[in-house]
Amino acid sequence: MDMTVIAWGTELTTTNGSDQHYTENIILDVLTVIVALVGLAGNAVVLWLLGFRMHRNTFSVYILNVTGADFVFLYYRFIHTLVLLFDFNFVLRIMNRFILPVSIFAYFSGLSFLSAISTERCMSVLWPMWYRCHHPRHLSAVMCALLWALFLLMSMLEGDYSGFLSTNVHHVWCPVLDFITVAWLILLFVLLSGSSLALMSRLLCGSHRMPPTRLYMTVMLTVLVFLLCSLPFGIHWFLLFWFEKYFYDLSHFYQFVVPLSCVNSCANPIIYFFIGSFRQRWWKRRHTLRLLLQRALQDTPEVDEPGESLPGETLEMSGSRPG
Structure with a gap:
């Protein structure tokens, strides 16, 4: 079962469905466009700050790559939903064949980077001494590069099996690729x-x-x-793989998980700036977006005065090294 072809069929089913769902589809598509547009602006700001305006360390490298994956995903959803709204079916065919694998x-990739952040953060808390002594200096950057290369290769193979290069091994390797994706x-x-x-x-339980x-x-x-918000999108692909006979029933589920996944990618920059501004005295000190983002990535205990927790313009996280 080719997941790209199934996604294409899902989109066409959602777009050309019965009249009673037409208004609902339009509302969901408009909401997707608005959320994606806001998310693109927020993620672009985070990309600029982390990429060019801030010192990067272990965890900020992961955040930078999560933001990049969110930006790519939202960009595709924004363009794709506009095409759906204006009913450009010929453009939809091209996008689903060549661009959809990249967005998937x-x-x-975003899920992988998020899992890597959580796992490495867990190791730094559970085994702090081992983590400080044995953590490779550029592990986060190498890990992100390998994950991007892996998913770029998988997207190229998916596009290949969708007809981009028209190989003869399509029917042999397509189910294998789908199984690897689900696993x-x-x-x-x-x-x-x-x-x-x-x-x-x-951190919340126990005597220590x-x-x-x-x-x-x-x-x-x-x-x-x-x-x-975003896990239902992955569950949808999982259900498509194992329950292909319920394809048309799952197509109605698809139109709800797409806006939810866009909400997740849009919410991440909001979370960063919200955590950075939490419990800060705005009337005493001017806060730039860069300072708020630095505070959100702060790994030191809170102090009474807001300015004392950030020595200088860069933040070094305890237990981490520049990546």
């Missing part, structure tokens, strides 16, 4: 859930619990929003 694996989705969900629960129990830092709150809120 941008979703898996990877399950593995990432297990890693994300297990590391998040372990981190939460370590530690006070949560802003970085901890940023990671946990990002994971929570993902589980609530």
Whole structure:
């Protein structure tokens, strides 16, 4: 079963469905466009700040790559939904054949980076001495580069099997690629859930619990929003793989999970700036977006005065090295 072809059929079913769902589809598409547009602006700001205006370290490298994956996903959803609204079916065919695989694996890339953040953060809390002594200096950058290369390769193969290069092994390798994708989705969900629960129990329970830092709150809120809003998108692909005979029933589920996944990608920049501005005295000090983002990635305990927790213009996280 080719997941790209199924997604294309899902979109056409949603667009050309019965009249009673037409108004509902239009409303959902308009909401998707608005959310995607807001998310693109927010993620562009975070990309600019983390890429060119701030010192990067272990966890900010992961955040930078999560933001990049969110930007790619929202860009595709924005263009794709506009095409649906104006009923350009010939453009829709081209987009689903060549661009849809990139957006799907941008979703898996974001999930992979988020799982890596949660896992590495869990290791730094559970085994702090081992983490400081044995953590490779550029592990986060190397890990992100390998994940991007992996998903770029998978998107190229998916586009190949959708007819881009018209290979002769389509019917042989397409089910294998779909199975690998579903297995990877399950593995990432297990890693994300297990590391998040372990981190939460370590910081909030027991006699040796530690006070949560802003970085901890940023990671946990990002994971929570993902589980609530973006995980149904992955579940949809999982159900398509195992229950192909219920394709037309699942197509109605698809029109709701797409706006939810866009809400997740749009909410991440809001979470960063909200955590950075939380409990700050705005009337005493002017806060720039860069300073708010630095505060959101702060891994040091809170102090009474807002300005004392950020020495200088750069933040070094305790237990991490520049990546």
